[in-house]
Amino acid sequence: MMGNSETLAxxxxxxxxxxxxxxxxxRLLIIGGIGLIAxxxxxxxxxxxxxxxxxxxxxxxxxxxxxxxxxxxxAHGVLDHxxxxxxxxxxxxxxxxxxxxxxxxxxLALLLALVQPYVALDERRKxxxxxxxxxxxxxxxxxxxxxxxxGLAYSPLETIGWASIFADLGGLLxxxxxxxxxxxxxxxxxxxxxxETRAASLLEWSWSSRALLVGGTLLVLLGxxxxxxxxxxxxxxxxxxxxxxxxxxxxxxxANDMVEAERAVNAYGLxxxxxxxxxxxxxxxxxFGLLAMLLAFVQPYVFLSERWxxxxxxxxxxxxxxxxxxxxxxxxxxxxxxxxADVGGLLxxxxLLGMLVGVLRYTGRLDAEGGEVR
Amino acid sequence: MxxxxxxxxxxxxxxxxxxxxxxxxxxLFDEHQTLDRMGAALATSFARAAERKMPExxxxxxxxxxxxxxxxxxxxxxxxxxxxxxxxxVLGVVFDHLAFEERRRVMVALGLIVGSIVFPLGVILQTVNxxxxxxxxxxxxxxxxxxxxxxxTLGLARKGAG
Numbered sequence: 001m002m003g004n005s006e007t008l009a010x011x012x013x014x015x016x017x018x019x020x021x022x023x024x025x026x027r028l029l030i031i032g033g034i035g036l037i038a039x040x041x042x043x044x045x046x047x048x049x050x051x052x053x054x055x056x057x058x059x060x061x062x063x064x065x066x067x068x069x070x071x072x073x074x075a076h077g078v079l080d081h082x083x084x085x086x087x088x089x090x091x092x093x094x095x096x097x098x099x100x101x102x103x104x105x106x107x108l109a110l111l112l113a114l115v116q117p118y119v120a121l122d123e124r125r126k127x128x129x130x131x132x133x134x135x136x137x138x139x140x141x142x143x144x145x146x147x148x149x150x151g152l153a154y155s156p157l158e159t160i161g162w163a164s165i166f167a168d169l170g171g172l173l174x175x176x177x178x179x180x181x182x183x184x185x186x187x188x189x190x191x192x193x194x195x196e197t198r199a200a201s202l203l204e205w206s207w208s209s210r211a212l213l214v215g216g217t218l219l220v221l222l223g224x225x226x227x228x229x230x231x232x233x234x235x236x237x238x239x240x241x242x243x244x245x246x247x248x249x250x251x252x253x254x255a256n257d258m259v260e261a262e263r264a265v266n267a268y269g270l271x272x273x274x275x276x277x278x279x280x281x282x283x284x285x286x287x288f289g290l291l292a293m294l295l296a297f298v299q300p301y302v303f304l305s306e307r308w309x310x311x312x313x314x315x316x317x318x319x320x321x322x323x324x325x326x327x328x329x330x331x332x333x334x335x336x337x338x339x340x341a342d343v344g345g346l347l348x349x350x351x352l353l354g355m356l357v358g359v360l361r362y363t364g365r366l367d368a369e370g371g372e373v374r
Numbered sequence: 375m376x377x378x379x380x381x382x383x384x385x386x387x388x389x390x391x392x393x394x395x396x397x398x399x400x401x402l403f404d405e406h407q408t409l410d411r412m413g414a415a416l417a418t419s420f421a422r423a424a425e426r427k428m429p430e431x432x433x434x435x436x437x438x439x440x441x442x443x444x445x446x447x448x449x450x451x452x453x454x455x456x457x458x459x460x461x462x463x464v465l466g467v468v469f470d471h472l473a474f475e476e477r478r479r480v481m482v483a484l485g486l487i488v489g490s491i492v493f494p495l496g497v498i499l500q501t502v503n504x505x506x507x508x509x510x511x512x513x514x515x516x517x518x519x520x521x522x523x524x525x526x527t528l529g530l531a532r533k534g535a536g
Binding site: 066067069070072073074077078079082083086089100104107108114115118159160164167168171172174178179186189205210213214217220221224225227228231239243246247251253254286287293294 | 384387388391416421428438442460461465519520527
């Protein structure tokens with residue numbers, strides 16, 4: 001079994017090596033990537049506990065009020081209630097997007113850190129690309145988060161507000177940075193550069209890396225199998241059920257049969273919840289699989305004893321299974337399952353922070369050895 | 375870097391850029407309009423029901439259903455293309471660790487790449503053609519991804535502690 005120092009020495013990543021030097025592209029991307037993922041997950045947990053369920057209840061109440069307005073033949077009232085539903089949906093949608101984009105950009109940052117040895121650009125240009133990427137990766141989710149609050153205030157456009165414009169700008173920065181990386185990769189392929197040794201040593205074949213890699217691939221596979229099952233069995237049934245239930249609400253309310261209308265509103269809420277948890281379970285198991293695979297490559301930079309590295313790996317994999325499984329069980333087990341799922345998310349966050357501490361310790365050691373401590 | 379690694383990493387980056395460009399285009403020119411259309415159709419359906427104009431209410435509900443059908447798939451395509459692109463890149467970096475000979479690794483890589491392109495393509499084509507063709511494309515694409523992932527898991531597990 002290889003220790004940390006041995007792995008680092010083999011990888012040629014000792015002090016003074018530009019690959020992980022202070023403020024190098026790879027260091028920026030690894031620390032930025034883990035930070036974005038941990039930040040996105042903490043945001044997701046806060047959203048799940050304080051906003052998600054309350055928001056769903058408000059949407060249900062507004063839909064019920066709209067059904068009552070149909071019964072009372074109050075078309076203006078209906079529109080008012082739908083305006084409220086629109087605001088609730090935007091509130092929820094922008095929070096989900098913030099969470100999803102932070103994590104996705106975190107993954108992409110780790111990915112780009114991995115391929116840096118294959119990017120044939122000088123270090124200054126690589127650093128510019130990494131900075132551009134991280135700027136876009138922060139601007140986009142922050143702007144998406146603000147969309148609900150900023151609205152169309154002072155916007156020069158009819159349907160798109162300033163927050164959306166900045167979010168799109170963030171996306172554009174990320175695309176430009178990725179294009180830069182692609183150009184670097186293309187140059188590498190054309191030149192046939194001889195960096196095979198360093199590139200090959202990116203993955204230390206230690207217990208921690210292997211467990212993360214095999215466990216991650218397995219999680220992604222399970223997520224795809226479940227996604228295939230969902231698409232075949234539930235997707236079209238959900239879509240048909242969605243319209244059928246709404247039709248029942250409208251027709252029963254128009255016939256002043258409010259008991260049936262209310263029952264249909266409740267059924268609609270349950271259907272939406274069923275759909276949401278199944279999609280969330282599918283998405284989360286795949287995301288955690290990818291995260292585990294990416295973290296397998298970060299292990300050489302986690303400057304902790306092998307025992308602690310194993311602990312964080314096990315905690316991460318356990319959390320990665322608990323969260324999607326108990327999100328899936330939320331419809332049957334209710335808040336108990338929701339609470340357990342949140343604990344799963346917390347385990348992943350703790351493991352991520354543990355690994356981040358290891359990476360920071362590594363950078364500190366490297367800088368001290370290279371005389372970069374000020 | 376082996377041929378299978380180059381294939382996976384280059385395809386992954388190209389697919390990620392394609393997926394993000396599609397997302398940017400969608401966010402700028404289609405998403406807000408689609409969401410407005412969807413919300414307006416549902417609100418109109420309820421408002422017409424309040425006015426007891428039931429045929430119009432049902433027509434508006436149908437518009438809502440069709441718009442939502444499109445919206446779900448348009449968003450799914452964006453997230454699946456980017457997610458699969460990331461998977462291609464990660465696996466590309468580690469592909470030389472698979473306990474297969476290079477010829478077989480290239481075959482598995484090609485299966486994963488083709489599946490990653492074709493599966494979301496089949497999903498988005500369902501918005502223009504509700505027939506069996508796009509559905510079959512999506513099923514074939516996802517089957518290719520699943521089979522390739524199964525082979526990769528096996529290859530990584532067989533590599534063992536070597």
